[in-house]
Amino acid sequence: MPQQHRAKLTRRAILAAAAEEFDLIGYGAATLSSILRRSGITKGAFYFHFTAKEAVAEALARQYLVSLAEMRQRWLGRSLDPLSTLVGLSGEAARRLEHDVVLRVGQRLAGQRIGAESDGWYAVLDELVRKSAAAGQLRPGTDPAEAARVLYTALVGAYAVGDEPVGLADRFDEIWRVVLAGVAREDWRANPEPTDRS
Amino acid sequence: MPQQHRAKLTRRAILAAAAEEFDLIGYGAATLSSILRRSGITKGAFYFHFTAKEAVAEALARQYLVSLAEMRQRWLGRSLDPLSTLVGLSGEAARRLEHDVVLRVGQRLAGQRIGAESDGWYAVLDELVRKSAAAGQLRPGTDPAEAARVLYTALVGAYAVGDEPVGLADRFDEIWRVVLAGVAREDWRANPEPTDRS
Numbered sequence: 412m413p414q415q416h417r418a419k420l421t422r423r424a425i426l427a428a429a430a431e432e433f434d435l436i437g438y439g440a441a442t443l444s445s446i447l448r449r450s451g452i453t454k455g456a457f458y459f460h461f462t463a464k465e466a467v468a469e470a471l472a473r474q475y476l477v478s479l480a481e482m483r484q485r486w487l488g489r490s491l492d493p494l495s496t497l498v499g500l501s502g503e504a505a506r507r508l509e510h511d512v513v514l515r516v517g518q519r520l521a522g523q524r525i526g527a528e529s530d531g532w533y534a535v536l537d538e539l540v541r542k543s544a545a546a547g548q549l550r551p552g553t554d555p556a557e558a559a560r561v562l563y564t565a566l567v568g569a570y571a572v573g574d575e576p577v578g579l580a581d582r583f584d585e586i587w588r589v590v591l592a593g594v595a596r597e598d599w600r601a602n603p604e605p606t607d608r609s
Numbered sequence: 610m611p612q613q614h615r616a617k618l619t620r621r622a623i624l625a626a627a628a629e630e631f632d633l634i635g636y637g638a639a640t641l642s643s644i645l646r647r648s649g650i651t652k653g654a655f656y657f658h659f660t661a662k663e664a665v666a667e668a669l670a671r672q673y674l675v676s677l678a679e680m681r682q683r684w685l686g687r688s689l690d691p692l693s694t695l696v697g698l699s700g701e702a703a704r705r706l707e708h709d710v711v712l713r714v715g716q717r718l719a720g721q722r723i724g725a726e727s728d729g730w731y732a733v734l735d736e737l738v739r740k741s742a743a744a745g746q747l748r749p750g751t752d753p754a755e756a757a758r759v760l761y762t763a764l765v766g767a768y769a770v771g772d773e774p775v776g777l778a779d780r781f782d783e784i785w786r787v788v789l790a791g792v793a794r795e796d797w798r799a800n801p802e803p804t805d806r807s
Binding site for chain 2: 550552553557558560561562563564565566567568569570571572582585586588589590591592593594
C-alpha cells in the first residue's frame with residue numbers, strides 16, 4: 412500500500428473513532444487515550460496527523476462544512492427551482508446526518524466552534540428562501556427572512572427532540588410539509604419538481 | 610416573622626440560587642457548596658428542606674410543571690377558541706420563560722428527568738391542536754398530530770438557537786406566524802380572538 416494512501420486511511424480512522432467517541436460520551440469527556448483505544452491507532456501515528464483532541468474536532472467541523480458546501484453546489488447545479496432545491500438539499504442532508512456519525516458530530520462541533528456563527532445551515536436556508544421569494548414561489552405576505560429563521564429553528568429542534576438521530580429525516584419531512592403549507596404558493600405545492608434523485 | 614413564612618422564604622431562596630447556578634455553570638458542575646454560597650443559606654437550613662442537589666432539581670422541575678398546568682388551566686378557563694388559547698398560552702409561557710430563570714431551569718430539568726417523557730409542552734400542544742381541528746379551525750388537509758409535532762420541534766429549537774433566553778418570546782411569535790399561515794383557516798387568521806390580556 413503506498414504510504415500516502417495509508418496515511419489517508421489512518422487519518423480517516425482517527426476522525427471516525429473520534430466522532431464515535433464524541434457521540435457516545437461527549438466531547439468534554441472524550442480523551443486522546445479513549446480515541447486511540449477505539450481507533451486502534453498508535454500515539455505516534457496520531458501525532459503525525461493531529462496535535463490534540465481539539466485539532467480532531469476542528470477537522471471534523473471543517474469536513475462537515477465542506478460536505479455541506481458540496482451538497483449545496485450539487486443541488487444548485489441541478490437547475491431546479493429554488494424551493495425544490497432547498498427541500499431536496501435538506502432532505503439529502505437529513506438522511507446523511509441520520510446515518511453518518513462523522514458528519515453528524517462534525518455538524519454539532521461546527522455549531523459550537525468559538526467565533527463560528529452557526530453550522531452553516533442558516534446561511535443556506537436564508538439564501539434559498541430569498542431566491543424562492545424572488546422567483547415568486549412564496550405566498551403573498553410571506554416574509555422570507557422570517558420563514559428562513561423559523562425553518563432553521565425547527566430544523567435545530569429536530570435534532571434536539573430525539574435522543575437518537577433515528578427519525579431525523581422523517582422529522583425534517585414533517586417540518587417541510589407543515590411550513591411549506593403556509594409559505595409556498597399553491598401552484599408550487601401542487602406541482603413540485605421531483606427531488607428524489609440525489 | 611412567623612416560622613412557617615420564614616421557612617417558605619428560605620426554600621424559595623434555595624430554589625432561586627440553585628436555578629441561577631444551574632443556568633450559569635450547568636447542572637453537572639453545580640455543587641451543594643456553590644448553591645449555598647450563592648444563596649447565603651447555611652447547610653443546616655438547606656437540609657431542613659432538601660436532601661441533596663438532586664432533590665432541588667426535582668423540586669424545580671415539579672414547580673415548573675405546576676406553573677405550566679396552572680397557565681393551561683387559566684387559559685382554558687377563558688373560553689377562547691382552541692387555537693387562540695394555544696397561541697395565548699404559549700405566548701405567556703415564552704414571556705415568562707424569557708424573564709424567569711427559575712421557571713426556565715425548571716423546564717429544562719423537567720425535560721431531562723429520567724423516565725419523564727418531556728417538559729409537558731408536547732401534551733399541551735397536541736391537546737389544543739386536536740381541539741382546534743375538531744372546532745374546524747385548521748385548513749383542510751392539515752394533520753393535527755403532525756402540526757403539533759412540528760410546532761413542538763420548532764419551539765424546542767427556539768431555545769437552542771439563542772445562547773441567551775433573550776428574544777425567546779419573539780422567536781415563538783415568528784413560529785406561530787409562519788406555522789399558522791399553513792395550518793389555520795383563513796377566516797381564523799383574519800379574525801383571531803384577542804389574547805393579549807393574560
